[in-house]
Amino acid sequence: MEFTSSHLAVLVISVLSYVLYKRWKDPLRKIPGPKGLPLLGNTFSIKPEQMHVQLYDIAKKYGAVTKISLFNTPIVILNSTEACLEALIKKGTDFQGRPPLPRMWIFNPKSLAAAPFEHPDYSSLHRVAVTGLKSYGSGVAELERIMETTVAETIDLLQGKDGQPVDTHELSNGYIGCVMASILFGERYSYDDPICKSIHEMNDRLIQAIDPYSSGAILDIFPFLINFPFLFKYVHENIAKSQDMLNGFIMARINEAKASFETDQKRGCLDYFVEAHRNGVNGTGHKFDDDCIKGLVIDFIAGGMETSLSSISQTFLDLLHDQQLQKRLQAELDSQFEPTQTITMKDKNKLPLLSAYVLENLRYMNATPFLIPHFTLKDTEVAGYQIPANTRVLINAYYIAHNPDIYPEPFEIKPERFLDEDGKVVEAGHPSKHNLLTFGAGRRICPGELLAKSRIFLLLANILHKFDLQPVGELPDRDVRKYKLGILLSPPHVTARFVRRQ
Incomplete structure (x- = not known):
């Protein structure tokens, strides 16, 4: 049969009718959001490095639930605490999936952070990770001892500098790396130890x-x-080199831990992972293998390093910009401790202003502005909107943390937001805490929340007690709206002098 212009017209009309029908039936079309181009959506109007600012403006304009489309892939964005908690807590497992992350899965096929909730290894990975953090050594007290020891070494390092300029980013990186190495491997490490350097690298x-905004x-x-590795040769080569380094370093440590493992003398979290491997802990019929151990080690390092690094770097920037805030925090420390004393986690209740500042820092900085993307596992709904299965969902924690209706003057640093009328840190139900979603909520909440807060508190308390922070040269802008978004939101590097207090 000859294909005529009439046949072509019928075909075109049929295709258009199908597309229009699918669009009409799509429940996501009811969710408000900026209009995009056919097939490309909002791809060319969203600037990756400023995505936190752009989605903030979109939330202000369109409300609690909004939608954008990238390369014709719809993304639902939750912009209110109520909508976020409905999705993360009330809806159970509906929103607990993860969208496909091919590059991450190359490096870490058993990642707790990136694994879909329905993945057969997820439950065991989560259980072992939490057990390692909570039960390590003598429990939480042992984690605190490690951090306190590393803080003491940091203070000694700064005293040795005798007021010379210090790159605060490198200082923070060294401190966090030493803490992470000790927690994982159960040994004491110095700043120049090869293990710590390997963790940094x-x-x-x-x-x-895996930078989501790079060419990869x-x-x-x-x-x-x-x-097709020949199409993006540089990207594939970078992935291969990184993978070789990860596998070489981590597998060497895993094999060492296996060879020296003793059930009654666990040294660090890695020993708990090895014990799970020996016991076959899973409960789903899948073995807790070397990839599971490696996955947890990578998650601990990647998750524990970058977020705390951004937050601690922000504290130095805040204190250098705001000398009055620095003096207020030092006055509180001076009222409670002698100059030679070392502050520990047991002293936290004596320092409500400092504790409030740590919370304010986490609110303002919000290193993961959209948390890790979620993925609906079945047809569901949130805030009255129907959300189909296999839909990408972002938690706009950045917008909530800077919503002026919740936090007046949201781009100012004000620790008082987290203090009650008596000068004590507010309780969990207070609006300031209730709306703080820096670590997520529900079953996929970050298990390292306590560790992150403790690291910031201990370092800040002891440095401020011993040193005055003075800027070197012109300070970079500390407006979070001007920061560039990469895999995380990070402040600019800053150099400072740490001058011993008289």
Whole structure:
């Protein structure tokens, strides 16, 4: 039969009718959001490095639930605490999936952070991770001892500098790396230890290789391109080198831990992972294998390094910009402790202003402005909107943390937001805490929340007690709206002098 212009017209009309019908039936069309181009959506109007600012403006304009589309892939964004908690807590497992993350899965096929909630290894990975953190050594007290020891070494390091300029980013990186190495491997490490240096290098490599806003992101958008390494040679080479480094370093440590493992003398979290491996802890019929151990080690390093690094770097920037805040925090410390004393976690209740500042820092900085993306596992709804299965969902924690209706003057640093009328840190139900979603909520809440808060508190308390922070040269802007978004939101580096207090 000859294909005529009439046949072509019928075909075109049929295709258009199908597309229009699908669009009309799509429940996501009812969710408000900026209009985009056919097939491309909002791809060219969203600037990756300023996505936190753009989605903030979209939330202000369109409300609690909004939608954008990137390369014709719809993304639902939750912009209110109520909508977020409905999705993360009330809806159970509906929103607990993870969207496809091909590059991450190359590095870490058993990642707790990136694994879909329905993945057969998820439950065991989560259980072992929490057990390692809570039961390590003598429990939480042992974690605190490690951090306190590393803080003491940091103070000694700064005293040795004798007021010379210090790169606060490198200082923070060294402190966090030493704490992380000790928690994982159960030994005491100094700043120049090869293990700590390897952790720094490995973390930097990983961040570069999976940066969602680098050229490598094309592999996440179009996963089939992973099978064609000649098309994006540099990206594939970077991934291969990073993978070799990760596997070499981590597997060496795992093999060492296995060879020296003793049930009654666990040294660090890695020993708990090895014990799970020996016991086959899973409960789903899947073995807790070497990939599971490696996955948890990578998650601990990547998750524990970058977020705390951003927050601690922000504290130095705040204190250098605001000398009055620095003096207020020092006055509180001076009222409670002698100059030679070392502050520990047991002293936290004596320092409500400092504790409130830590919370304010986490609110303002919000290193993961959208948390880790979620993915609906079945047809569900939130805030009255129908959300189909397999829909990408972002938690706009950045907007909530800077919503002026919740936090007046949201781009100012005000620790008082987290203090009650008696000068004590507010309780969990207070609006300031209730709306703070920095670590997420529900079953996929970050298990390292306590560790992160403790690291910031201990370092800040002891440094401020011993030193005055003075800027070197012109200070960079500390307006979070001007920060560039990469895999995380990070403040600019700053150099300071740490001058011993008289």
